[in-house]
Amino acid sequence: MIKIVTAQLDIIPGNIRKNWENIEKEITFAREQKAQILVFPEMCLSGYLIGDMWDQPAFLRECEAYNQRIIDASSNLTIIWGNVAIDWEKTGNDGRVRKYNAAFAAFNKKLIPPVNSNWPYTVKTLLPNYRQFDDPRYFTSMAELAAENHASIESTLQPFELPLPYTRETLTCGILLCEDSWDENYPIHPMEILKDKEARLFINLSASPFTLRKNEKRHRMLSASVQKLHVPMLYVNQRGMQNNGKDCYIFDGQSAAYTISGELSGETAPFTEAHSLFLFHPETGHLSISNQTSLPAAPTLCSAMQYGVASFLRSIHMDKVVIGVSGGIDSAVNAALYRSVLPKDNLLLVNTPTRFNSETTKGLARQLAENLECPYVSIPIGNFVQDTCSALNNLPIASSHGETALQLTPFMMENIQARDRSSRILAALSAQFHGIFTCNANKTELSIGYGTLYGDLAGAFAATADLWKYQIYQLGHELNDWFGREVIPEAIFTIKPSAELSDNQAVDKGLGDPLIYEYHDYLLKSFIEPWNRACPEDLLRWYKEGTLNEHIGTSVDAYSLFPTPSAFIADLERWWNLFSGFAVAKRIQAPPLLAISRRSYGYDLREAQMSPYYTDAYLKLKQEILGK
Template identity: 60%
Template structure:
């Protein structure tokens, strides 16, 4: 019986040394537990959505050294991990050094080569280029590598034979998209299945999206039942900010039997470690402890986890929120209150003469319900003074006349860029905005007003 341990690491984007420390800890725990194999996620040393860092040679070399250090950790243990591989003798399409999104394996301090391969790693075959992914810009795929060498992907994609105590495990290691193959012309899993493997290991860095886990179960179940081979899926956790969007990774390590049935799933957004036992004779995979499939409604946990990770990443623990008495600011305040203690949240109502007693009362009621302090800062005088100073000033063909709509936008900007920004500095935190991307796409958001704020 082969004992396999998994860890859904929260890779810190671009921080190789921190991630290596995590792997050192996981290797020590796996060895202490008597595991034969430790399986870690895709790009667990570097993070994934790190943009132009992929083009920094010093970063690439640091990653290479870290891969060697992970291999050195494999004394008495087999470690499988996803990371960057570099071939300095070849170039990518952009003329920079050749980079691969790759999977490595090592045992007793040495890299394990896939069968018949001159490379001590396997290369990701299918490179996504949708939503947040831009893999083709930075990496070379196994399919492109095969074409370059005058071969087929079938000629290069090969199983690993992993030492596992007194046994050897012949497995197919695939990286994330390589199992999401229904819209591609080749299937890496089908290629590996024909080469006599007994288990798939899928190393993933797959961001959370609504309903993704359901689609994964459907796709993996269909593929695995057709191939009659079980699978361990190991996904990372954490948050990555590519400058435009923040993406959460849910983990949700999962096991599927050879009939494609989901038999175990780790809790999302947690540092859960899972142990499985694999019997090669009958291809049965079983969790050490019962793991119930998770609730499908993961939207709120994703919001909480992503927001918490964002605050942690920027070193913030206090938040100022403008509350109008409306639903948007109420939802935002409730979200942050579910993450932070009441004393770390400052709610601010900024009324003008146009605000009703009802909305001001609702803002006060919200603060009371959440147990947070509320400041009321009337801003009508500010707006009027600014408007009076501008009204009637000469323009090339006219004079300045501020409409009611323009004054509303002035209010939004005064609230955010003056009041909330100043109070957040005094409070020792950040301020957030109550706008959202749906509003932004239709132009319903005030630049430097509703759209201001850290997150």
């Protein structure tokens, strides 16, 4: 039996010194456990999402210096870890110094190179280059190394023969880096290559961002792989939060054991466990977690969001939060979410009503604050907004054609209200409160730019901006369950969603947002989340075929919502024009968000500011349908 400790390090991106401190602690722990092998995740010194910090040579030198510290700490313990490896003599395709996303093994203060390898470490073979991933931007792959040496990848990629302390034995182990085990779309299959070289255990070092339902896919995929190859696998992931600017990702730290039968035989709890002791029986291939009787529950939407919000605040060294609460669902869910990870006095809830805000929602905002036991203020902004409107409406402008007066329309006055709330009140209050203020946007709004720049789209963090409206409600219910009581009043779930910026949005008259969320959530989702993204051409074809509901996954009947084809088309074009038009400009200036879906706005979905486009096939279909 081999004792393997995995350290699901809580990585601080870019902070090598701090990550080393935690590595050192885990080395001490592993020794105490008399572990033979200690495994750290991919890029455990630098962090994985650090942007273009890779082109600072001083940072690279620091990565190398601390790499040596890990080697020096390997007395009587085999340590495996991920770090950048640098070949100062060679360059990458960008002309900068050559870097590899590498895995190292050390024992008794010496590196253990892979068997028959030209390099003292192994190199990530498959470099992901989709969604938020940019590995080939920075790193040279094992496949490129093989090609450069006119060698096959089969002869280049090698397993490690790991010394087993307290014995005279070794273990032949295939060490993989994250994507190396997600090989279904690549021409190269690293696990197959390593299996053919007698690997008796795969260890995958990962920095795999959490998104909803991704672990289910991983379990399916890795189970199938180990079953097929008859080699068990130990998967080790990071914890913590890292970001690429626009998108903040959490890492679940769910290390896992897969046996040769394809069974998930052990898994660490999400977000919480710094380290775990796995037991491996080389003779049977059995791999499990010590003392684990049942698998932990998968993260819920609520637990993932809580971890995300807490991690983000920690990452920016802030623990005080100002939240504008309108009495609607989005701000209520944000308030409850932050409250679930912060002491009550660290929140300041602010209601900023005008005459358009109903007594209903004002009352609900106050009720929410009382339920959450948070400081609460109401600052009516009607007079300020009125003063601004009076000052600007009919403003005379002298041009070469004579004097004209600039009119303010009701729509412009709505935006003035929204900006007054955020840029005047919340921004100032957050500074006074020594905290941040939140952006409470959801993904539905962000998709179509239903929000005001420098208004409700402002804030330091948009925790819920990757959640569709239906997920906002789901999170609200999960939060009430978490609190064990109705902190978000039931009426907030049932009231008509509304911006309450004009008489046309009066909730008490059942007026509100121009969206039928039960349908539009799914329509908009089809624009962004499927691997092959839908365009109006696809949607209109499905509509014509009668398959629209199934294709987009809505449970309401689109055909009864839009009694005529022309109503369907007008609605489709309205939202497509916004989605691919002005909403892009708004998203460029939107706050960072907590990425949780299979495709989030920001660095995951990369967007250019362009004009909406309709294909010829769409225009033809439209003409056929409308009979013009």
